[in-house]
Amino acid sequence: MDIEKTDIEDIRRNVEEICAPWEGRPGNLIMILHQIQNRYSYVPRRISFEVAKRLSIPLARIYEVITFYNYFKLEPPGKNIVSVCMGTACYLKGAPSLVERLGQELGIKPGESTRDKNFYLQVVRCLGCCGLAPVLTVGQKVYSNVRPEQVPGILAEYRQGAVV
Amino acid sequence: MTDELITLKIDGKEVQVAEGTTLLKACKQAGVDVPSLCYLDGINEEASCSVCMVEVKNARTLVRSCVTKATNGAEVSTNTERVRRARRINVELLLANHPQDCFVCDRNETCELRRLAHNLGVRQVRFPKTSGPRWELDTSSPSLVRDPNKCVLCRRCISVCNxxxxxxxxxxTQRGRRTVVSTFMDMGLGSVSCVNCGQCLLVCPTGAIVETNATAGVWQALSDPEKTVLVEVAPAVRASIGEEFGLPPGTRVTGKMVAALRKLGFNKVFDTQFTADLTIMEEGHELIERLTHKGVLPMITSCSPGWIKFAEHFYPRLMKNISSCKSPQQMFGAVAKTYYAQKLGLDPRRVTVVSIMPCTAKKYEAKRPEMVAAFHFWKDKLHLKESDVFPDVDYVLTTREAARMMKEAGIKFVDLPEETFDSPLGMSTGAAVIFGATGGVMEAALRTAYEVVTKKKLERLDFGDLRGLKGIKTTEVDLNGTKIKVAVANSLGAARKLLDEIEEGKSPYTFIEIMTCPGGCLGGGGQPIPTDTEVREKRKMAIYEEDRNMPIRKSHENPHVQQLYKEFFGEPLSDKAHHLLHTAYAARPLYRR
Structure with missing residues (x-):
């Protein structure tokens, strides 16, 4: 879906659908941005503009909130989202070396997508399964007790043409 | 805040203050000066800088006096070793990441951070720079330049803007050590809804926001023997530029200013007040025209370019309410390069118009692509191509920039004997002077509209209800049996109330004046620093004093404006006047796509 080419009326309908339930509730901007990111995988600029109009919130304020929280993305992420847990247990069990290896294999830093838009790498806080540390997820799939040398194998499952 | 009084001790001295008073204000009341940086009374009370620390007996830690309320029986010390040390360290921490290029900084003489560091006894910066990012300058705006590296994150600019x-x-935006004041998507001030008013610049304690510098172009024009360089000076500048040379706020320096500009080398020293009178002729007649021919009402003034851009962004449905008159600055450029050039047989391409304005938005206004009326006037006569286009106003200097040029030229401003403006574009009336204060354009317009409509002499020229620094001011005028209500908005925040009323169809007004900056032009973003409420009051007094001292105080009685109509324009709102003195507005998106 190319948001820049989407019909403005479609965008407005979507924004209305997302904003309406939060009408007049304090702190609604964050909830609305969450739902926008769930739907679009990031917060597109055109959507911000419509949300600003709909809620009478200044654009600069929306940008403030988006950039304050790591969670919100301003660019569409790659197709496969690789999340490395950096909670205390995973951190102690070697998560930093996983981030480093993933970075080498993919040629990107956390918060970036590969040029072919196939992978997006991010660091997250506790995923809630410390017994399996260190943990990473690709999409919804969880990989436990991961060692750096397993990283190329895991990524291969999601490379173009891979048999899943 | 209640009427209840509480008693506390500040540095051993008993004081009584109203309940709810902050310690900072209580100290001020007790005559004790507590230094502060981020604090702006009623506007920015974020307590982000920790400079205004004081010690309260039995309190666990030192407290920030700007956000701590005074309590009954409290014992406050503002000058202990612990307090002095904490303030010093907090400023030292701010300095760790601050560029140390004070020599070449625009705010060298007016930097609050530099002064604080000096006054608080900081004599070394022991802390290393944190590994935060180096920021690019934001040079996207025609009026303002932002340098986030010099920002101390006090948030005054954000508060004033919002x-x-x-x-x-x-x-x-961002957070932690990456925190930076920025625009939507980091697009830069030139690509968002910034109206170039420069109020952020006035409250910035450092050099993180400054005006775009136009002095180099002006120096170049002044040393070009081929060029006839004309200067026009806005009303509010004569009530403030003295401050740049150490004179107290509110000193009227019209004659010295004219002398200084002549010394700088301008061929003619003219007055934007001449075209302020011309604006009143056009705008007054436009109002009468709208009143008698069922035009769109209320009519809103158009002199303030920040307000115009604000309207184009936020009130596109009200475009037809805004007077089509150009601002006095742009009328001057158009008249100088047509009527005046023609009269003296000058090639308009060799005439340079420099304006000195209390304003940063005027820099933007002069660069609006439609502000090329003189080019269109001459195009056929001189066989010009589209690529030969030249602006009506070539360079816009703020009051501060003009003063800097005078200093650079070694002009002893304070000692200069007074001189007078050149003729004919230097002649003006008291009505034009008060353009510099909020309510002034309205008052000037009413002085003329009343006499034109009623054919009677206006006995009391002063409209007291329209003067002063209140947000919204109103009055009623009887024009030959027709009573009209008028309103004045002082700042854009105040204007919103009047504009929302119009959009809802509930506005009781016939005529509205909107000035972007608090106080009007005298409090403009191009004025000497500091510009605070106290300083604004004093400049206001100077403006009205100047008005009282003018031999003529009504625009339609300006003999040279009358002559201009006789020789050139014919009458107000004539075809020629429409081409050169009027303009149109268009809706703008909130950001450039």
Whole structure:
């Protein structure tokens, strides 16, 4: 879906659908941005503009909130989202070396997508399964007790043409 | 805050203050000066800088006096070793990441951070720079340059932009050591709804926001023997430029200013007040025209370019309410390069118009692509191509920039004997002077409209209800049996109330004046620093004093404006006047796509 080419009326309908339930509730901007990111995988600029109009919130304020929280993305992420847990247990069990290896294999830093838009790498806080540390997820799939040398194998499952 | 009084001790001295008073204000009341940096009374009370620390007996830690309320029986010390040390360290921490290029900084003489560091006894900066990012300058705006590296994150600029002006162009983005004041998507001030008013610049304690510098171009024009360089000076400048040379705020320096400009080398020293009178002729007649021919009402003034851009962004449905008159600055450029050039047989391409303005938005206004009326006037006569286009106003200097040029030229401003403006574009009336204060354009327009409509002499020229620094001021005028209500908005935040009323169809007014900056032009973003409420009051007094001292106080009685109509324009709102003195507005998106 190319948001820049989407019909403005479609965008407005979507924004209305997302904003309406939060009408007049304090702190609604964050909830609305969450739902926008769930739907679009990031917060597109055109959507911000419509949300600003709909809620009478200044654009600069929306940008403030988006950039304050790591969670919100301003660019569409790659197709496969690789999340490395950096909670205390995973951190102690070697998560930093996983981030480093993933970075080498993919040629990107956390918060970036590969040029072919196939992978997006991010660091997250506790995923809630410390017994399996260190943990990473690709999409919804969880990989436990991961060692750096397993990283190329895991990524291969999601490379173009891979048999899943 | 209640009427209940509480008693506390500040540095051993007993004081009584109203309940709810902050310690900072209580100290001030007790005559004790507590230094502060981020604090702006009623506008920015974020307590982000920790400079205003004081010690309260039995309190666990030192407290920030700007946000701590006074309590009954409290014992406050503002001058202990512990307090002095904490303030010093907090400023030292701010300095760790601050560029140390004070020699070449625009705010060298007016930097609050530099002064604080000096006054608080900081004599070394022991802390290393944190590994935060180096920021690019934001040079996207025609009026303002932002340097986030010099920003101390006090957030005064954000508060003024959001709360006073309700423009909301900037906000704090990112977090931690990456925190930076920025615009939507980091697009830069030139690509968002910033109206170039420069109020952020006035409240910035450092050099993180400054005006775009136009002095180099002006120096170049002044040393070009081929060029006839004309200067026009806005009303509010004569009530403020003295401050740049150490004179107290509110000193009227019209004659010295004219002398200084002549010394700088301008061929003619003219007055924007001449075209302020011309504006009143056009705008007054436009109002009468709208009143008698059922035109769109209320009519809103158009002199303030920040307000115009604000309207184009936020009130596109009200474009037809805004007077089509150009501002006095742009009328001057158009008249100088047509009527005046023609009269003296000058090639308009060799005439340079420099304006000195209390304003940063005027820099933007002069660069609006439609502000090329003289080019269109001459195009056929001189066989010009589209690529030969030249602006009506070539360079816009703020009051501060003009003063800097005078200093650079070694002009002893204070000692200069007074001189007078050149003729004919230097002649003006008291009505034009008061353009510099909020309510002034309205008052000037009423002085003329009343006499034109009623054919009677206006006995009391002063409209007291329209003067002063209140947000919204109103009055009623009887024009030959027709009573009209008028209103004045002082700042864009105040204007919103009047504009929302119009959009809802509930406005009781016939004529509205809107000035972008608090106080009007005398409090403009191009004025000497500091420009605070106290200083604004004093400049206001100077403006009205200047008005009282003028031999003629009504625009339609300006003999040279009358002559201009006789020789050139014919009458107000004539075809020629429409081409050269009027303009049109268009809706703008909130950001450039």
């Amino acid at each position: 709360r006073v002006q309700t423009v909301n162009a900037i906000d704090a």
